[in-house]
Amino acid sequence: MTVLRKLWSKQTMIAAISAAALTLSGCAASNALNEEEDTPAADTGDTVKVGVLHSLSGTMAISEVSLRDAELMAIEEINAEGGVLGKQIEPIVEDGASDWPTFAEKAKKLLQKDEVATVFGGWTSASRKAMLPVFEQNNGLLWYPVQYEGMESSPNIFYTGATTNQQIVPSVTWLLENKGKSFFLIGSDYVFPRTANKEIKAQLEAEDGTLVGEEYTPLGHTDYSTLISKIKEEKPEVIYNTLNGDSNVAFFKQLKDAGITADDITVLSVSIAEEEIRGIGTDILTGHYAAWNYFQTTDTPENEKFVAAYKKAYGDDRVTGDPIEAAYNAVYLWAAAVEKAESFDVDAVKEAAGGIEFKAPGGTVTIDGDNQHTYKTVRVGEIQADGQFKEVWNSGEPVKPDPYLETYPWAEGLN
């Protein structure tokens, strides 16, 4: 019996270890594709196919599901107005499952099998970096709607979220002028926070700020007690937060428990919008700050209409937010570029896109033809008890995108 038991345990152990490996690697189901398959092209018939590729499951679903909703809403609105070039838009929705190889697989499937005219998708930089080579090799078109770390300008991607000089750089300047000089940087351990913090460090050095700490935690990390005791040791005036996803909930809950409130240390986040505030709890976040290009409270007639339509489509309890607005804009910008090009052809659309304007909910956005980013207004908001932002500062006019920070002398040598 003992021998049997031993064997049994060993077998069990092996299975348990494989189980752990399975969970760690996530579900990267591979899609066998028949590249020779003769499917109809995207724009035949009365419809034109477009891809919508976001994480509908996994750790990023918390944020990305709303982007899908916003994009589908924009598509519906355009279809109701008669479509693009007389064709109805037919969205093909795929799940990136918060797993970067899956994003690449699904992008390949959308481009090769479905032959979509364009894809709206992604949230994390890791997912964008995974999709980038797929779009470049297949000459596809990706509209990426989330603020990111800059230092990139793919000819096959349009960036409708903010690049660094439209979010991070001005917000650091604002913090230095209004909140304090000593910074503690925390972020999730992947490309966006690490690149963003490299830029912030260079900026702090140039603008007389001091760096007292820099920490990274794995995506999905849930215990921040040690990191918080490091923060207490260093006593920064400002915490610059580039955590992503669920970790924010754990961090802010535990920060409050440790007795640190917004009055003691200002936390400015770049990944917390209205949607995330609801999942964290407003009582924990009140008084902290976020930098974006759009808030649900932004006062424009377009925004009033947008918020009403979004709530009507998905429920009164839903909120909008910056990436949601940028995803919505992306669909309209693409449609406008197609109309101008009078073609769904990727090269023609790219050619036509420069200078395209859209009266977005957050103010007019314009595509910069040189780097395929958009001009956007920068805003800093304080989180209120009702879970909405009160704008405390804005840039006054749309800021020209500068993904490589070429106009900032301190950024030399970063890329």
Add this chain to the structure above:
Amino acid sequence: MAVVITQLFNGISLGSILLLIALGLAITFGLMNVINMAHGEFIMAGAYTTYVVQQAFSHYVPASLFNYYYVAAIPLSFLIGALLGFILEKTLIRFLYHRPLDSLLATWGVSLILQQVARSIFGAPNVAVTSPTWLDGGLTIAGAVLPYKRLFIIALVTICMVSLYLYLDKTAAGRKMRAVTMNRSMASSLGVSTKKVDATAFAIGSGLAGVAGCALTVLGPIGSTIGTYYIVDAFMIVILGGIGSLIGTVFGALSVGMLGTIAEFWSGASMAKVIVFVAIIAFLQFKPAGLLSARTRSLE
């Protein structure tokens, strides 16, 4: 000085959280040898139960009693977890005893299904649970703040541990459970209904996962994927502690908690994870049976 106390406390606190999530698994995996990948989803079920209880309290109970929702949520989370575990055992697990690889895959499928069910019911974004005000704040000792929530979790896991020990050692039902896990055929021939015992044991293990879920709502996120954040750690601790040994699980959780916080303090969170993993793998090379291996008196 404050840092030393804080870090010592953080280590114990992380250990207690790990113990709480591993305790249920110590029964279903440690004692029963069932690899249940859906264990994390029972944690999730407990967390969502807490959310539902909170919503119910805010709608149907006078505001003055709102703070007590948490007291009601703990036993309810246990019951929901236990119920889910019972159903899973009756419909799936009992056909897969002695087939660990099959039960691994089958329960992983169940875990994906449960995540999707949660997403369909509660939506993909996280939900927020307002922790009761009596858990706000903390105890200040020599400049170090010990949050009440973490002290509460340490107390809760101690209570769970003691009641589990009393149940297994002092009650007839618990002794039957141990008899079955030690020597199934002998217990069966002496008139113990092993089927009933299996179902009960599995339900208790799952119920403990529910309690863990309830407790974690005060510290972390509440969403459909929270189970996946804890499941690997839970398995790791049961294996490190020694399969079949509850006390081993306690030592496993505390040592991982201490090592994890110390390593994180000197390096960073990502590096600490690597250090802990390497330490455990190295340790298991020398002591494959874990910290404390269970000895049985059964004959060869």
